[in-house]
Amino acid sequence: MVSVIPDYTIFIQIVTFLVLIYILNILLYKPVLSIIERRKKQLEELENEIKLFNDSVEKRVAEYEEKLKQAKAGASDLKKEIINEGTDQAKKIVDAVRNEIPLLTQEFQQKMNKEIQAARKILDSQSRKISLEIAEKVLGRLVQ
Numbered sequence: 001m002v003s004v005i006p007d008y009t010i011f012i013q014i015v016t017f018l019v020l021i022y023i024l025n026i027l028l029y030k031p032v033l034s035i036i037e038r039r040k041k042q043l044e045e046l047e048n049e050i051k052l053f054n055d056s057v058e059k060r061v062a063e064y065e066e067k068l069k070q071a072k073a074g075a076s077d078l079k080k081e082i083i084n085e086g087t088d089q090a091k092k093i094v095d096a097v098r099n100e101i102p103l104l105t106q107e108f109q110q111k112m113n114k115e116i117q118a119a120r121k122i123l124d125s126q127s128r129k130i131s132l133e134i135a136e137k138v139l140g141r142l143v144q
Contacts (some may be wrong), residue, residue, distance in 0.1 A: 135143045 132143055
């Protein structure tokens with residue numbers, strides 16, 4: 001039979017282990033936890049800064065878009081105004097030309113009448129000569 005003798009070294013090992021845990025807690029675990037906590041706080045601060053920066057960027061983008069929208073609206077209004085001015089000027093020019101057309105046609109008609117009268121005078125004088133020449137050639141003698 002085997003008899004078990006109680007060994008007290010296990011209690012010493014347990015105590016040693018507990019002392020080691022206590023020392024490691026003080027020397028290693030708490031400093032690591034404090035470093036982790038500091039980094040966590042830094043990350044939170046950085047996240048807050050990023051959030052503030054993003055909000056600022058979004059605000060500026062919104063302002064930029066609003067200014068761009070206003071500029072486009074202003075440009076559109078200016079474009080419409082310029083188109084309307086051009087249309088008005090074109091109407092004025094067309095009306096002025098329409099008013100000038102009767103005067104130009106009247107002047108042209110007067111010139112045409114003068115040229116027709118001058119041509120008739122020339123044709124009258126030449127037609128008498130030509131008719132006399134034709135009659136003389138047909139008759140074979142001088143006609144007066």
